[in-house]
Amino acid sequence: MSARPDAxxxxxxxxxxxxxxxxxxxxxLFLVLGIGAAVFFLRNKSSKAKGVRxxxxxxxxxxLKETVTATxxxxxxxxxxxxxxxxxxxxxxxxxFNDHVTVGQVLAEIDxxxxxxxxxxSKAQVNAADASLVLAKATQxxxxxQYLRSVDLSQKGLISSKDLDxxxxxxxxxxxxxxxxxxxxxLARASLKDAQTQLSYAVIRSPIDGMVxxxxxxxxxxxxxxxxxxxxxxxxxDLTQLRLYVDVDEADVGKVKEGQSxxxxxxxWNGHSFSSKVVSVHNLPxxxxxxxxxxxxxxxxxxxxxxxxxxxxxxxxxxxxRKGVLLVPNAAxxxxxxxxxxGSAAGGGIPFLGGGMPGGPPRTGGGAARSRTxxxxxxxxxxxxxxYLLEDGRPKRTxxxxxxxxxxxxxxxxxxxxxAQVITEIDLRKAE
Numbered sequence: 001m002s003a004r005p006d007a008x009x010x011x012x013x014x015x016x017x018x019x020x021x022x023x024x025x026x027x028x029l030f031l032v033l034g035i036g037a038a039v040f041f042l043r044n045k046s047s048k049a050k051g052v053r054x055x056x057x058x059x060x061x062x063x064l065k066e067t068v069t070a071t072x073x074x075x076x077x078x079x080x081x082x083x084x085x086x087x088x089x090x091x092x093x094x095x096x097f098n099d100h101v102t103v104g105q106v107l108a109e110i111d112x113x114x115x116x117x118x119x120x121x122s123k124a125q126v127n128a129a130d131a132s133l134v135l136a137k138a139t140q141x142x143x144x145x146q147y148l149r150s151v152d153l154s155q156k157g158l159i160s161s162k163d164l165d166x167x168x169x170x171x172x173x174x175x176x177x178x179x180x181x182x183x184x185x186x187l188a189r190a191s192l193k194d195a196q197t198q199l200s201y202a203v204i205r206s207p208i209d210g211m212v213x214x215x216x217x218x219x220x221x222x223x224x225x226x227x228x229x230x231x232x233x234x235x236x237x238d239l240t241q242l243r244l245y246v247d248v249d250e251a252d253v254g255k256v257k258e259g260q261s262x263x264x265x266x267x268x269w270n271g272h273s274f275s276s277k278v279v280s281v282h283n284l285p286x287x288x289x290x291x292x293x294x295x296x297x298x299x300x301x302x303x304x305x306x307x308x309x310x311x312x313x314x315x316x317x318x319x320x321x322r323k324g325v326l327l328v329p330n331a332a333x334x335x336x337x338x339x340x341x342x343g344s345a346a347g348g349g350i351p352f353l354g355g356g357m358p359g360g361p362p363r364t365g366g367g368a369a370r371s372r373t374x375x376x377x378x379x380x381x382x383x384x385x386x387x388y389l390l391e392d393g394r395p396k397r398t399x400x401x402x403x404x405x406x407x408x409x410x411x412x413x414x415x416x417x418x419x420a421q422v423i424t425e426i427d428l429r430k431a432e
Contacts, residue, residue: 052338053427056390059328059420064411066320066404068255070293072246074266074300074311076236080208083229085201086110089222095233097215101206107233108217110202119199122192129185136181140174147171210237213309242300242307244276246315247286247293255319256281262298264315269306276300278317320404327409332422333385333402337395387416388423395423 088110095107150167153159214234217223223230244264248256260278265271276298286293298315300307385402388395400415416422 053393054390054395054423055425055427056421057329057332057424059326059412059416059418059422061324061418062327062409063321063323064325064327064404064409065318065406066255067406068248068252068317068319069314070246070248070252070296070317071312071314072244072295072298074242074244074307074309074313076213076239076309077241077243078208078210078237079213079309080210080235080237081231082107082204082207082233082235083231084110084204084223084225085229086115086198087222087224087226088112088114088202090217090219090232093215093217093219095212095215097212099212100210101212101235102209103206105206106203107206107212108204110204110223112199112202115195115199115202118195119192122188122195125188126185126192129181129188133178133181133185136174136177140171140178143167143170143174204232206235208235208237210235211239236309239305239309240301240303242302242309243279244298244300244313244315246296246298246313248281248296248317250285250292250294253281253294253296256296256317257319260317260319262315262317264298264300264313266307266311266313268308268311272306274300274307274313276315322404322411325403326412326416326418328387328412328416328422329424330405330408330410331424332387333410335388335423335425337388337423338426383413385410387412390421390423 090108091111092109093107094109095101095105101107147167147170150159150164154161154164212233213236215232216234217232223232256278258278258280262276262278263273264276265273279297279299282295282297284295286295296317298317383401383403385400387398387400389398390396398415401413403411403413405411
């Protein structure tokens with residue numbers, strides 16, 4: 001009876017051992033497979049690194065044009081705001097938008113009823129002052145004659161000294177009355193002239209030959225000229241000649257000079273380039289939130305009348321132009337080889353300057369680069385850059401002296417020969 005439980009226990013233990021053995025076998029199999037996959041991945045990665053292919057470009061001799069780009073607004077050569085110098089109701093408007101006007105042409109008229117009344121009052125005051133002056137002159141003549149007779153009678157002893165003094169005083173008062181009447185007449189005429197001038201202001205005339213750009217009033221509208229003259233019209237002298245005012249960044253303003261040629265584009269004429277020339281560069285800065293700009297003025301020939309004042313334009317100023325120089329794409333100066341090729345590219349494992357951001361400016365030395373230990377590993381002036389030549393399928397680092405750039409190509413002054421194959425990027429289609 002006691003042997004059966006022992007047999008059952010032995011059987012259960014045997015099954016348990018077999019189960020653990022299978023688990024260990026499965027775990028071992030997974031470990032072997034994982035190690036094999038890791039070895040395969042590392043070997044495949046290494047083979048890919050060794051098989052990196054590069055895209056190259058040829059250093060060629062060509063022409064380089066350095067430019068500065070800025071945006072701005074077109075304006076008329078001589079724009080004039082025409083306003084009203086008096087208050088009143090607009091009774092008539094003779095011109096509209098885009099009308100051509102000449103000097104002295106009547107643009108609008110203001111109600112003249114009150115002004116005409118003031119002129120009539122001033123004329124009446126002038127007449128009254130003239131009459132007073134005539135009366136004063138007659139009085140002076142009479143008193144002067146009386147004084148002369150009194151002097152004759154006094155010499156004969158026929159009148160007293162008191163009567164002579166009274167005659168003299170009357171003559172002096174008459175002379176003073178003439179002076180006062182003359183002043184009143186002058187004042188009355190000045191008032192009349194002022195009233196007539198105010199009346200002339202009721203007729204708004206064009207101060208220049210040009211075109212009406214804007215009309216800001218309507219017939220029947222009342223204008224109030226109190227502290228300042230309200231603007232009624234805006235005129236442009238000559239739309240065949242415009243000015244383009246652009247804001248040049250402070251980093252580029254040193255390159256922009258008077259007389260430099262330029263071109264610009266406007267949204268209204270997509271793809272059509274207009275020529276211009278730099279007229280002046282202002283010294284007064286314009287400070288924004290993050291940038292400082294200086295205004296440059298460009299002359300524009302608008303004889304075809306394609307351009308209009310107020311259009312936004314993007315101008316490109318040619319600051320320098322050189323012919324027959326050695327050029328490489330900017331991508332070659334931004335290129336940096338992969339980590340697997342850095343040892344050979346840097347020459348025996350010496351660290352080198354890293355590449356710039358894709359699409360950024362050419363990479364230059366810009367001072368000394370340092371390794372992780374802080375030791376200086378390369379010294380380059382601001383005019384130096386790095387390119388990589390393709391030799392035996394591997395990149396070879398070359399320090400070159402660079403000059404200007406047009407945004408796509410950079411001039412190489414020394415360190416590179418024409419026809420050299422410079423690396424621009426990794427051929428991802430081969431590397432993957």
